[in-house]
Amino acid sequence: MSCLLSHTHTPLREEPFLSSYRLVGKELGRGKFAVVRKCVELSSGKEYAAKFLRKRRKGEDCRSDIINEIAILEMARLSPYVVDLHEVYETNSEIVLVMEYAAGGEIFEQCVADQDEAFTEKDVVRLISQILQGVLHLHRSNVVHLDLKPQNILLTSSSPLGDIRIVDFGLSRQVDAIKEIREILGTPEYVAPEVLSYEPISTATDMWSVGVLTYVMLTGVSPFLGDTKQETFLNISQVNIQYSQEDFQGISEPAIDFIKSLLVKNPRKRIRADQCLKHPWLNSATESEPLKDTAVEKEEREAEVTEEIVLLAAYTVH
Numbered sequence: 001m002s003c004l005l006s007h008t009h010t011p012l013r014e015e016p017f018l019s020s021y022r023l024v025g026k027e028l029g030r031g032k033f034a035v036v037r038k039c040v041e042l043s044s045g046k047e048y049a050a051k052f053l054r055k056r057r058k059g060e061d062c063r064s065d066i067i068n069e070i071a072i073l074e075m076a077r078l079s080p081y082v083v084d085l086h087e088v089y090e091t092n093s094e095i096v097l098v099m100e101y102a103a104g105g106e107i108f109e110q111c112v113a114d115q116d117e118a119f120t121e122k123d124v125v126r127l128i129s130q131i132l133q134g135v136l137h138l139h140r141s142n143v144v145h146l147d148l149k150p151q152n153i154l155l156t157s158s159s160p161l162g163d164i165r166i167v168d169f170g171l172s173r174q175v176d177a178i179k180e181i182r183e184i185l186g187t188p189e190y191v192a193p194e195v196l197s198y199e200p201i202s203t204a205t206d207m208w209s210v211g212v213l214t215y216v217m218l219t220g221v222s223p224f225l226g227d228t229k230q231e232t233f234l235n236i237s238q239v240n241i242q243y244s245q246e247d248f249q250g251i252s253e254p255a256i257d258f259i260k261s262l263l264v265k266n267p268r269k270r271i272r273a274d275q276c277l278k279h280p281w282l283n284s285a286t287e288s289e290p291l292k293d294t295a296v297e298k299e300e301r302e303a304e305v306t307e308e309i310v311l312l313a314a315y316t317v318h
């Protein structure tokens with residue numbers, strides 16, 4: 001695959017990982033060629049997350065893919081919203097990435113939580129702003145994540161609600177101005193239409209995923225999910241999406257406009273990360289009140305006025 005970064009500054013340590021760390025608890029995550037475990041550094045007692053990556057996959061040497069992931073983590077080190085890389089170990093069969101431990105886990109858990117534990121719109125405004133700052137940092141280096149989804153956005157703390165950390169740069173690539181990446185990547189529900197039609201992938205591909213992420217965080221509903229992968233792909237390529245009163249009850253119009261500015265089929269017409277950060281939904285001094293219908297508002301205002309008159313009368317009597 002073209003566009004891999006091949007140079008890293010982090011030394012690949014050859015002494016045994018377990019000479020410096022103790023594994024703790026059960027797995028945090030597992031992929032096809034990786035497993036993630038919580039660990040504690042013996043010298044400092046500090047908690048980390050160790051990602052064990054197999055170098056050989058389906059009989060192929062994939063060391064260069066892992067070096068790419070390390071190089072992107074290093075390049076993104078300056079963003080507080082990208083998980084920090086602490087150390088790297090290498091054995092004959094594996095490379096181990098020792099990363100910052102985000103104790104709050106995946107935002108996915110709170111996206112699917114019951115109403116009382118789910119994110120408020122105000123939570124989502126803050127978290128999406130942080131995600132966009134992290135994504136903007138990557139895009140400014142012409143790097144695309146290509147797998148932005150709730151399972152790859154972690155929280156430093158879930159209660160009280162902490163800050164986000166973007167993780168898993170296993171599919172990330174430098175978007176080379178000349179070459180075009182035409183390879184099916186990413187997770188079906190979050191993948192952009194151009195990936196499905198083998199058209200050029202760009203930073204706009206990540207912005208589509210941010211739109212889907214925002215929809216899921218606000219409603220708990222995955223907008224394009226069908227009963228089969230094919231149905232999901234068809235929903236995406238046709239931008240077959242609803243903003244039902246039921247799913248969006250109590251959610252503001254600016255929030256819906258924000259999502260609609262991202263879930264646009266033509267990548268060139270999607271708003272960029274820097275434009276997202278200037279969108280009214282993320283910049284209202286007070287949180288965007290859900291727009292009620294005017295009849296309800298008029299009735300409430302009349303009730304408030306009546307209450308003020310009663311209070312004033314009561315005050316006057318005394």
Ligand SMILES: Cc1cnc(Nc2ccc(CC#N)cc2)nc1Nc1cc(C2CC2)[nH]n1
Nearest residue numbers: 028029036049099100101102103105167168
């Ligand atoms: C408490 C916790 C719970 N669940 C996960 N899930 C998870 C999701 C995606 C990936 C995919 C990756 N990479 C790995 C684990 N990570 C956690 N903490 C981490 C995980 C990490 C670093 C990213 C490993 N720091 N703190």
